Amino acid sequence: MIEDDKQYFRGRGAQVNPHNKFLKDDYVKEHIEGIDDWEESDHKTTFLFENSKTIVNKVESPDVGMAYSLNPYQGCEHGCTYCYARNAHQYWGYSAGLDFERKIIVKKDAPALFKKFLEKKGWDATTISLSGNTDCYQPAERKFKLTRQLLEIALEYKQPIGMITKNSLILRDQDILQEMAKLNLCMVYLSINSLNESLRQAMEPRTTTAKQRLKVVEELSKLNIPIGVMVAPLVPGLSDHEIPAVLKAVAQAGAIKAGYTVVRLNGAIGPIFEDWLRKNFPDRFDKVWHMIQSCHGGSVNDSRFGDRMRGDGNISQMIRDNFRLHCRLNGLNVKEIHLNHSLFKIPGSQMTLF
Template sequence: MELDSDTGDHYFKGRGAQFNPHNRFAKNDYVRAHQEGIDDWEETDQKTTFIFGQSKSIVNKVDSPDVGMAYSLNPYQGCEHGCTYCYARNAHEYWGFSAGLDFERKIVVKTDAPMLFKKFLERKGWDASVISLSGNTDCYQPAERQFKITRQLLEIALEYRQPIGIITKNSLILRDMDILTELAKLNLCMVYVSINSLNEQLRQKMEPRTTTAKQRLKVVEELSKAGIPMGVMVAPLVPGLSDHEIPAILKAVSNAGAQSAGYTVVRLNGAIAGIFEDWLRKNYPDRFEKVWHQIQSCHGGNVNDSRFGERMRGDGNIAKLIHDNFKLHCRLNHLNEKRFKLDSSLFKVPGTQFSLF
């Protein structure tokens, strides 16, 4: 923990959130009663801890029509990457934690995920629809280096010929290039890398424990050269802070070998609004009003819009400028010219004589 020279406030370097907002499901709230009080221990303890729990299921059906996936699988809950805007923060409250610092330093590790994944795939009537890893939190976050759950899931997907989609912002995915290459040969996987800025100073503040943009471009390039279909999510764009980078990002990812690209405009639902506002005030006080009001202009005067179809892209003049700029530079860089469809016809439960199709 450091003292911010500009504001005099304490700043947790290497963390995105700077406090623990109240969990809306909790009956009691804990606050710091005195500056020098003994209850300061929770704020100064910044070590990441792992929590192991048993799950009833691991694959979730996605009912939202505007997220681009039918099923998601998340081997970890909480994420040490610490992205200030992350929509998954709110889900941490269901586990009894805060969406703030707790989300980044109390990571739920689902060690039974491989067993549950096999159980799910062997359900009667499973149609081998594409399952997306990291529908909520990043499956290649730092914990994966130690627990290797994502790698086990990919091995199972290859064994069962189950099509898989992946989205990540961590170069650890290169460790599993051997399995991903085999999946790609069978048209069973596609990978999206998340890049919302090429500005390293912004990345360090907004996504403190993620891989650099330079490393993410390397991931796109190396996986693309290995024959793995690559896409990029420019998400979320923060108007007034990172949206001006659209042309540079799309040119860079196209040069690296990406074939498709998508984007979202930042939305600050639930506890994320307070977390992001606090972060923005502390890191960009001179631009706070401009950025905050531009976010509001994209969501009808609020910082969040829950309407399907509008919540991801926003509406209004600024949202339209972002949309038009993104579409133009996708065309100029020959992105989204080809539509990819993974193959579900090869699915087969090991030990059975024939494919289900």
């Protein structure tokens, strides 16, 4: 229940635009008569174009399950209130709040940079993860088609790719993914952390429905594209009770693997999520907030590698046990997926990677 509907930005996750810690000054409106040329924001999405030097980043964190990430967009219009990528938007000079959702940086030179990276001497075709930071199938992709171009290049070079998304736009590229799957060059994950449509609309306002995401799992599975699901993040007191239902549904749709994380609210995400939780669930705020704290040693964030994603304490252990039980009951995580790194070849060259 939203206490003050007039002050709520419908269709956005964050309801505030907190100060960017890397900026010295703020531009604010304190007196209506004081600034003649002030422009009120209508909260529409703006696309900003960036000429990057590189597009593939080596991932140093040992507990995120990827070695390299590839992100054609920074910021994400999906507006997930808990998104860990919000903090990174501050490096670009913007807020982790509303700016993250409405100021989308488009790396139009991503395809050329990707080719340049793959042709570097000594590249060993290690799996590269699309959407290591922001969703590569967010609404901007329908317009700019960068992700499709990147997949075309990956297929051409026989470069293994991992993907994670919560957008059904991925079905547009099923033709490329199917060809990659035939060569064992791709693994796709869908993010589904709740089947509750009301919760999704509030917490992930511009994402596709859980019902549609299950359809994506089913469609990709029928094409023999290996598909898994990330039930992430689980919010204790809001969505953790859905573990049995979510895992049963994704297994029936054809998923073969499943993973999860417990929500953690590091950096600017803490006040953004706290504000959202107070406005949307005032009657449950204290309970949910304290349950999150109990998973991270009394804080809402834990930066320790290994513990930060799963949490610790009694509630975290109950979540872990429940998740493992229902993965076992639904036959998930039985089959191992090992992508093929031996087919990599720079087009026009005579040498294949062995």
